[in-house]
Amino acid sequence: MIEVQHLTKRYGPFTAVDDVSFRAEKGEILGLLGPNGAGKTTTMRVLTGYMPATEGSVTVAGYDVFANPIEAKRKVGYLPETPPLYPDMTVREYLTFVAKLKLPASVSKAERVSRVNGVMAKTNITDMAKRHCSKLSKGYKQRVGLAQALIHDPEVLILDEPTAGLDPKQIIEVRDLIRALAGEHTVVLSTHILPEVSQTCQRVVIINRGRVVAVDTPDNLTRQLKGSATLYVQVDAAGDDAAAVLSGITGVRQVSELDRHEQMVGFEVAADTERDIRRDVARVVVDKGWGLLELRPLRLSLEDIFLQLTTDESASAPVQVQATDAAPAVAAHESEQPHA
Amino acid sequence: MRNVLTIAGKELRGFFASPMGWVIMGLFALLFGYFFLAHLDYFVGQSMQAQQGGGPVNVNQFMIRPLLQNVALINLFLLPMITMRAYAEEKRSGTIELLLTSPVTDLQIILGKFLGVLGFYAALLAVTMLYIGILFVFGNPEWKPVLTGYFGLLLMGGCFLSVGLFISSTTKNQVVAGAATFVVFLLLWIISWLGQSAGPAVASLLDYLSIVWHFDDFGKGVIDTKHVIYYLSFITFGLFLTLKSVDTERWRG
Numbered sequence: 001m002i003e004v005q006h007l008t009k010r011y012g013p014f015t016a017v018d019d020v021s022f023r024a025e026k027g028e029i030l031g032l033l034g035p036n037g038a039g040k041t042t043t044m045r046v047l048t049g050y051m052p053a054t055e056g057s058v059t060v061a062g063y064d065v066f067a068n069p070i071e072a073k074r075k076v077g078y079l080p081e082t083p084p085l086y087p088d089m090t091v092r093e094y095l096t097f098v099a100k101l102k103l104p105a106s107v108s109k110a111e112r113v114s115r116v117n118g119v120m121a122k123t124n125i126t127d128m129a130k131r132h133c134s135k136l137s138k139g140y141k142q143r144v145g146l147a148q149a150l151i152h153d154p155e156v157l158i159l160d161e162p163t164a165g166l167d168p169k170q171i172i173e174v175r176d177l178i179r180a181l182a183g184e185h186t187v188v189l190s191t192h193i194l195p196e197v198s199q200t201c202q203r204v205v206i207i208n209r210g211r212v213v214a215v216d217t218p219d220n221l222t223r224q225l226k227g228s229a230t231l232y233v234q235v236d237a238a239g240d241d242a243a244a245v246l247s248g249i250t251g252v253r254q255v256s257e258l259d260r261h262e263q264m265v266g267f268e269v270a271a272d273t274e275r276d277i278r279r280d281v282a283r284v285v286v287d288k289g290w291g292l293l294e295l296r297p298l299r300l301s302l303e304d305i306f307l308q309l310t311t312d313e314s315a316s317a318p319v320q321v322q323a324t325d326a327a328p329a330v331a332a333h334e335s336e337q338p339h340a
Numbered sequence: 341m342r343n344v345l346t347i348a349g350k351e352l353r354g355f356f357a358s359p360m361g362w363v364i365m366g367l368f369a370l371l372f373g374y375f376f377l378a379h380l381d382y383f384v385g386q387s388m389q390a391q392q393g394g395g396p397v398n399v400n401q402f403m404i405r406p407l408l409q410n411v412a413l414i415n416l417f418l419l420p421m422i423t424m425r426a427y428a429e430e431k432r433s434g435t436i437e438l439l440l441t442s443p444v445t446d447l448q449i450i451l452g453k454f455l456g457v458l459g460f461y462a463a464l465l466a467v468t469m470l471y472i473g474i475l476f477v478f479g480n481p482e483w484k485p486v487l488t489g490y491f492g493l494l495l496m497g498g499c500f501l502s503v504g505l506f507i508s509s510t511t512k513n514q515v516v517a518g519a520a521t522f523v524v525f526l527l528l529w530i531i532s533w534l535g536q537s538a539g540p541a542v543a544s545l546l547d548y549l550s551i552v553w554h555f556d557d558f559g560k561g562v563i564d565t566k567h568v569i570y571y572l573s574f575i576t577f578g579l580f581l582t583l584k585s586v587d588t589e590r591w592r593g
Binding site: 011012045048049050051052069070071073074076078080081082084085086087088089093097098100101102105148 | 342343346347350353354357358433434435436437438439440441442443444445590591592
């Protein structure tokens with residue numbers, strides 16, 4: 001559905017996108033993930049025909065965006081980072097204007113009106129039809145922007161940071177909407193928020209400094225980069241030999257102490273991937289008469305992968321589980337990446 | 341063509357949906373009204389003198405023609421305010437992304453915007469016709485020179501607007517666009533001043549370049565193809581520059 005080949009975009013001497021290639025199949029949600037300034041927006045702008053590529057080709061729904069811009073644009077709905085609303089228009093006026101621009105001339109007025117009503121219902125903005133765009137909250141602006149992108153029922157939807165600046169409830173709504181749209185539409189969305197990718201996207205393209213550093217499903221990325229299974233074990237009233245005892249379990253490669261609060265000690269236990277050592281660990285702890293307070297796998301979160309891939313040099317180095325607790329995914333919702 | 345009209349309609353509605361359009365229209369009418377009054381006063385004085393001796397004075401020649409010429413002066417100040425936001429505002433707010441990613445060509449967008457601002461300018465001129473109407477109620481002017489005069493004003497305004505559109509397409513900043521447009525308008529007007537000290541060949545060339553000089557004949561009731569062609573080619577050139585500017589902007593990003 002979308003085919004990007006060796007796309008390069010330079011602004012004068014600055015290379016914003018460098019030899020990027022990827023493809024998106026019909027009906028899938030593809031996430032472009034990368035820190036701010038990685039070239040996500042530039043890539044999307046080339047995809048939508050907003051600007052031409054310096055080198056390389058982009059085919060959308062069978063049309064080359066540079067050779068056949070009008071045909072390609074008919075197949076694409078685009079939501080830029082800031083929803084392109086005209087403040088003086090009401091929501092209905094605005095959507096009608098966009099419908100006139102984007103629908104072919106053969107579409108009748110009645111059909112146009114029903115399209116406008118349709119997208120307003122789909123994006124849940126019917127109540128706001130008579131409100132001026134300048135008076136809308138950020139969440140509604142985003143939805144009107146989404147409605148605008150959907151109005152001509154495009155095969156491809158390109159969404160630049162669709163959840164940026166929304167509150168958590170709105171984020172969930174927008175994500176649900178995007179997931180609902182996949183299937184009939186092919187969706188490309190960009191984000192620098194990692195949980196968004198694991199929750200919405202079927203495939204991820206990680207971009208850093210204009211280059212693609214990884215393309216895969218979120219699950220595969222997590223699995224592939226995980227060298228070993230690692231557990232977090234917290235025990236109570238253990239003796240000083242606890243670390244040694246845990247090391248004695250078959251398959252355990254390494255044990256290190258992470259934290260200690262009086263009697264409670266937390267260990268990170270790394271083991272070979274082939275063997276599930278959780279039962280063994282639990283049994284040993286119980287046999288020893290310690291209290292087992294916590295036993296859970298330390299997963300390499302997408303965050304860690306992302307940091308690994310987008311931090312210099314370390315990209316090719318084997319990924320190690322960070323000593324720190326894998327942060328719950330929700331915590332990163334609104335926070336910027338340290339590399340942004 | 342439908343796309344052009346859609347965009348033109350959006351531009352035109354943009355003027356009337358905000359106070360800006362009404363304010364500009366009010367100011368335009370105010371200035372025109374002042375000029376109207378001043379010229380009427382002068383004309384009445386002339387008529388008094390004419391009654392005491394000398395030939396009859398013609399309302400077209402002594403009143404309407406100089407009055408319409410004064411519109412050029414109002415244009416100089418107010419038309420930059422019409423065009424300055426045309427592109428600059430869309431670029432600043434990001435709505436340009438909507439236009440440039442819609443299945444319309446750059447030329448359609450530009451023609452649409454031009455027709456939109458020209459339509460608003462025509463609305464401004466339409467308001468001034470009320471004043472001229474007063475003369476028809478109380479006097480007996482010829483209507484044909486009035487019509488050619490307005491035709492000339494529309495063409496002259498079109499030139500200013502096409503240049504204004506071009507300047508607006510080069511910047512995100514409305515104030516910069518407005519100021520630059522004003523300066524360029526002024527230069528295009530006073531370019532003929534230099535001719536007075538230069539030789540006759542240069543003088544006629546500079547006269548030819550001056551936007552306002554071409555209006556003279558329209559005011560007299562003459563539609564000279566020379567002037568029509570000048571204005572039309574000027575407008576085309578302005579729109580061409582806009583097209584190139586938008587295109588360059590795309591490549592530079």
